[in-house]
Amino acid sequence: MGEALPYGRQSVDESDIAAVAAVLRGDWLTTGPAVTRFEADLAAWAGAPAVAVTSGTAALHVAYAAAGVGPGDEVVCAPMTFVATAATAALHGATVVFADVEDEHLTLDPAAAAAAVTSRTRVVSAVDYAGHPADYDALRPADALLLADAAHSVGGTWRGRPVGSLADVTTFSFFPTKNLTTGEGGAVTAADPALLERARRFRNHGLVRDRAEQRHPDEGGWHQEVHEFGLNYRLPDVLCALGSSQLARLAAFKSRRAAIVARYGDGLADIAGLRLPTRHPDADPMWHLYAVRVLEGRRRALYEHLRASGVLVQVNYIPAYWHPVFEDLGYQRGQCPVAERFYAEQLSLPLFPDMSDADTDRVIAATRAFFGV
Numbered sequence: 386m387g388e389a390l391p392y393g394r395q396s397v398d399e400s401d402i403a404a405v406a407a408v409l410r411g412d413w414l415t416t417g418p419a420v421t422r423f424e425a426d427l428a429a430w431a432g433a434p435a436v437a438v439t440s441g442t443a444a445l446h447v448a449y450a451a452a453g454v455g456p457g458d459e460v461v462c463a464p465m466t467f468v469a470t471a472a473t474a475a476l477h478g479a480t481v482v483f484a485d486v487e488d489e490h491l492t493l494d495p496a497a498a499a500a501a502v503t504s505r506t507r508v509v510s511a512v513d514y515a516g517h518p519a520d521y522d523a524l525r526p527a528d529a530l531l532l533a534d535a536a537h538s539v540g541g542t543w544r545g546r547p548v549g550s551l552a553d554v555t556t557f558s559f560f561p562t563k564n565l566t567t568g569e570g571g572a573v574t575a576a577d578p579a580l581l582e583r584a585r586r587f588r589n590h591g592l593v594r595d596r597a598e599q600r601h602p603d604e605g606g607w608h609q610e611v612h613e614f615g616l617n618y619r620l621p622d623v624l625c626a627l628g629s630s631q632l633a634r635l636a637a638f639k640s641r642r643a644a645i646v647a648r649y650g651d652g653l654a655d656i657a658g659l660r661l662p663t664r665h666p667d668a669d670p671m672w673h674l675y676a677v678r679v680l681e682g683r684r685r686a687l688y689e690h691l692r693a694s695g696v697l698v699q700v701n702y703i704p705a706y707w708h709p710v711f712e713d714l715g716y717q718r719g720q721c722p723v724a725e726r727f728y729a730e731q732l733s734l735p736l737f738p739d740m741s742d743a744d745t746d747r748v749i750a751a752t753r754a755f756f757g758v
C-alpha cells in the first residue's frame with residue numbers, strides 16, 4: 386500500500402534549516418532584521434507592503450481591526466472557506482452576512498456579494514479558494530473595503546497582477562499545508578499606508594511609539610502609549626527567516642504544483658463521475674488544493690476508499706455557517722446553495738511540491754480503481 390500520502394504538507398530543505406539556524410546563532414530571536422527582510426521579500430511577491438503576523442487567523446483579525454470593523458458593522462463573506470475568515474469578523478462584534486460563491490471556481494460571486502451589501506457593510510471578504518484568485522475587479526464595492534483571504538494563493542496572479550495587490554487588504558497564511566510555511570505564521574498586505582499602519586499597531590498591542598502622534602509626548606524617552614487596544618501577533622525573527630528562505634523557493638513550488646495539477650488532469654479527465662478544477666483564462670493560480678467534485682452522491686465512498694488505501698484526502702470545507710456557532714446565532718442551511726452543493730461533492734486530492742510523479746500516479750490509479758476504469 387506504500388506510505389500514507391497527506392493532502393498537503395510542507396517542503397523544508399537544507400537552505401531553510403540553515404536560514405533558521407543562522408538566526409538562532411545571532412542576537413535576535415523575536416522582532417529583529419529577519420522580520421523586516423521577510424516583509425520586504427513578501428511585498429516583492431505581493432505587489433504591496435506587508436506586515437508579518439503569527440497566523441492566517443491573526444492576519445484576518447488584524448485586517449478587520451485595521452478596517453475599523455466593530456459592533457453594528459456587517460461583513461459580507463464567502464462561505465466556502467475555513468471558518469476563520471468569518472470568525473475573526475464576528476470576534477470584532479460585526480455581523481457576518483454570507484454571500485454565495487460562483488459554481489466554477491468557488492470564489493465569491495460578484496452578483497451575490499453586491500446583493501448582500503447594505504449601508505452597514507464595512508468589508509466584503511472574498512477567498513481565493515484552492516489558490517484560484519477571485520474576480521476582485523468585479524467584486525469591488527462602492528462604500529466598503531474589499532478583503533482578499535489569500536491563505537491559499539500567495540504567488541498567484543490575475544490579469545498579470547499579483548495576489549496581494551488585487552484587493553484593498555489581503556491576508557496570507559503560512560501554516561505547513563499552505564503554499565509556503567513558517568510553521569505558524571501569516572501576513573497582511575495593503576497599498577494604503579494608513580491601513581497598514583493600523584495593522585502594524587494592532588499587531589503590537591496598539592502601542593504608539595512615534596512622539597509626534599502621542600498624547601503625552603513629554604513623559605520621557607521610555608514612553609509608549611496605547612490609543613486603541615491591540616494584541617501581540619508578532620511573528621518572530623526565527624520564523625521570518627524560514628519565511629524568506631521559503632519565498633526563495635516559491636517559484637519552484639508553484640511550477641511543481643502546476644505540474645502535479647496537469648498530471649492529475651491527464652490521468653483523471655476521462656472519468657465521468659468526476660468534475661476536475663478549471664482555471665479562469667485571466668488567472669495564473671498558485672494551486673493550493675486539488676479540489677475535485679465527486680458526482681452521483683459518491684463523495685463519501687471515494688473518501689473512504691482512498692483513505693483506506695493510504696491516500697489521505699480531505700474535504701475543504703463545510704460551508705462556514707454550518708458550524709454550530711453560526712447555527713446557534715440563527716444562520717440557516719440553504720442560504721448559499723452553490724456552496725452547499727459543492728461541499729456535498731468536494732474532495733481534495735493530495736497536492737504538495739515534494740509529491741513525486743509516482744505518488745501522483747498512485748492517487749490516479751486508486752481513484753480509477755474506485756470508478757472501475
Ligand SMILES: *Cc1c(COP(=O)(O)O)cnc(C)c1O
Binds near residue numbers: 440467534558570
Ligand atoms: C488556513 C486558512 C486560514 C487560517 O490560517 P492559519 O494560519 O491556519 O491561522 C484562513 N483562511 C483560509 C481560507 C485558510 O485556508
